[in-house]
Amino acid sequence: MSLRLKINLIVGLLTLLFTAAVMALQWRSLRESVHEEVVAANRVAAQLLERMSWRYAAQGTPALVGFLQGVGRVRSTDITLLDTKGKELYSSPPSPYKAGRDAPAWFERLISPTPVTQAIDFPDGKLIVRANASRAALDAWDDTVQLSGIALALLVAVNALVFWLVGRTVRPFGEIVTALNRLQAGRFDVALPRLAGTEAAAIGSAFNRMVGELQGHIDTERRAVRAELQLNASRELTRWIDQHVEAERRLIARELHDELGQSVTAMRSMALSIAQRSTGVDAEALQAARIIADESSRLYDAMHGIIPRLAPLVLDSFGLTEALADLVERTRQSQPGVAIATDIELGNTPLSAEVALTLYRAAQEGITNALRHGRAKHLQLAVKVDERAVRLSLHDDGGGLPAEGWQRPGHYGLRWLVERVESLRGELRLQPNAPHGVQLHVHVPLPATEIAPP
Numbered sequence: 001m002s003l004r005l006k007i008n009l010i011v012g013l014l015t016l017l018f019t020a021a022v023m024a025l026q027w028r029s030l031r032e033s034v035h036e037e038v039v040a041a042n043r044v045a046a047q048l049l050e051r052m053s054w055r056y057a058a059q060g061t062p063a064l065v066g067f068l069q070g071v072g073r074v075r076s077t078d079i080t081l082l083d084t085k086g087k088e089l090y091s092s093p094p095s096p097y098k099a100g101r102d103a104p105a106w107f108e109r110l111i112s113p114t115p116v117t118q119a120i121d122f123p124d125g126k127l128i129v130r131a132n133a134s135r136a137a138l139d140a141w142d143d144t145v146q147l148s149g150i151a152l153a154l155l156v157a158v159n160a161l162v163f164w165l166v167g168r169t170v171r172p173f174g175e176i177v178t179a180l181n182r183l184q185a186g187r188f189d190v191a192l193p194r195l196a197g198t199e200a201a202a203i204g205s206a207f208n209r210m211v212g213e214l215q216g217h218i219d220t221e222r223r224a225v226r227a228e229l230q231l232n233a234s235r236e237l238t239r240w241i242d243q244h245v246e247a248e249r250r251l252i253a254r255e256l257h258d259e260l261g262q263s264v265t266a267m268r269s270m271a272l273s274i275a276q277r278s279t280g281v282d283a284e285a286l287q288a289a290r291i292i293a294d295e296s297s298r299l300y301d302a303m304h305g306i307i308p309r310l311a312p313l314v315l316d317s318f319g320l321t322e323a324l325a326d327l328v329e330r331t332r333q334s335q336p337g338v339a340i341a342t343d344i345e346l347g348n349t350p351l352s353a354e355v356a357l358t359l360y361r362a363a364q365e366g367i368t369n370a371l372r373h374g375r376a377k378h379l380q381l382a383v384k385v386d387e388r389a390v391r392l393s394l395h396d397d398g399g400g401l402p403a404e405g406w407q408r409p410g411h412y413g414l415r416w417l418v419e420r421v422e423s424l425r426g427e428l429r430l431q432p433n434a435p436h437g438v439q440l441h442v443h444v445p446l447p448a449t450e451i452a453p454p
Contacts (some may be wrong), residue, residue: 011162012155019151026147027111030140034133035113041076042131046118049079053120053127061124065090076136080128089125095135102134103141111140172200179207188215236423268296320356321346324363324383331367338371343382351390355444358420359383359392362428365413366394366440374398374438385446389426392442395433 049071056067061083068081068090075097081090102108112133120127172195182190190211192204275289315323321344328340351359363381370376376398383392414430421428426444433439 007166008159008163012159015155015158019155023144023147023151027144030143031111034111034136034140037136038076038113038131038133039116041074042116042118042129045074045077045079046120046129049074049127049129050120053122061089064122064127068092076132078130078132080130081125082128083125097135098138101138103137107141107144108134108137111137172196172204176200176203176207183211183214188218264296264300268293268300271296315356315360316353319346320344320351320359320383323356323360324381327360327364327367328381331371335371338377338379340367340379340381343380343384345384346390347385349385349390349446351446355390355424355446358417358424358426358444359390359442361420362392362417362440362442363394365417366396369414370394370396370398370438373402374400376437389443389445391444392440394440395437397433397437400432400436401430401438 052067053064056064065081068079071079073093073095075095077092079090079092080088083089103111113131115133116131118129120129175192175195179190179192188211192207195201195204271289271293275286275293278286278289314326324342324344328342331338331340363383367379367381370379374396376396378397380395381393383390385391418428421442421444424444426442428443429439429441431439431441
């Protein structure tokens with residue numbers, strides 16, 4: 001049911017109740033008026049007839065009949081003259097007032113007083129005076145019909161006027177509903193004009209503000225989606241580049257290990273063989289052979305120091321635990337004054353090559369920075385699997401972070417590492433370590449397939 005119809009029904013009901021109250025009061029007034037008129041007229045007529053009838057009755061019945069015929073119709077009274085045997089000698093004629101018409105019987109019964117009959121006895125007969133409210137009831141009926149017609153016309157006019165006024169009043173709400181439907185359909189450029197009425201204007205203004213805010217949020221969401229898509233594309237590109245760089249590093253590392261390593265080893269063996277043969281024969285050839293052997297040894301050691309930085313081949317062959325142990329051992333050998341404590345608990349959890357390489361690079365970059373920039377003497381490396389993630393932490397007692405932070409120019413390794421961790425949907429945090437030093441935390445979530453069964 002529409003608001004317009006509801007308001008119209010309420011106003012119509014109130015008007016009907018008001019009309020019913022007026023009609024009830026009018027009914028009461030008419031009923032009292034009819035009662036008063038009929039009773040009073042009947043009483044007066046009975047008193048006059050009683051006095052006059054005795055005078056004419058003394059002259060005989062014909063004289064009384066002549067008197068009654070001369071009197072004719074008395075309002076609200078029926079007069080009947082009977083002889084001693086009950087035979088009707090005279091009856092008052094019908095009323096000429098509104099002749100031929102009568103009020104409905106039910107209406108006359110409701111509005112008329114209780115009929116009153118008086119009998120006046122004479123020696124030659126009886127005069128009966130009976131109250132008759134038919135004409136008064138007819139007047140009351142005519143007044144009631146007229147008043148009802150006026151009330152009905154007023155009810156129709158008031159409802160029509162209210163229906164029209166309410167229609168004009170609620171017309172802006174139809175525009176609001178239309179605008180809301182268009183908004184629901186995806187038309188976010190909809191706007192309401194200035195609506196008539198204080199409430200409608202306030203709703204329209206609020207609607208336009210809401211649409212403006214909604215457009216702003218939608219634009220923001222679109223920009224965020226585009227940025228997210230671009231970020232994802234950038235991450236995918238970064239991962240693709242990292243994969244190819246790592247592949248090239250592995251290729252170079254294997255070439256160094258397999259080809260150049262064997263060549264350097266062969267050079268050293270040949271130099272040692274020449275030195276052995278030149279002993280006591282050619283001093284200059286002996287010295288040159290020994291120099292070549294020594295340089296070959298240094299080149300071999302330098303090459304084996306470069307290979308793990310290019311690509312940790314031990315990671316591919318033995319896994320993350322052995323690769324980190326090899327990294328720590330090589331650090332201890334190159335830095336005799338540094339103590340490194342390890343706590344690596346991976347158990348039987350299989351890690352993807354990408355996750356394992358990222359954690360290895362994080363440990364490698366963290367140890368390098370702690371020794372090179374922080375001049376740390378004690379380091380603690382821990383790697384553990386926790387629920388659905390693998391966590392790496394590295395604590396050192398070095399000089400701590402610089403005042404401008406690690407984002408300052410020069411820390412390209414950390415920036416690259418952050419991008420690499422974020423490409424795996426992980427998190428890297430670098431913060432001060434109490435009382436001094438730096439804490440490096442890496443958190444990488446693992447797919448369900450990488451979680452070891454309980």
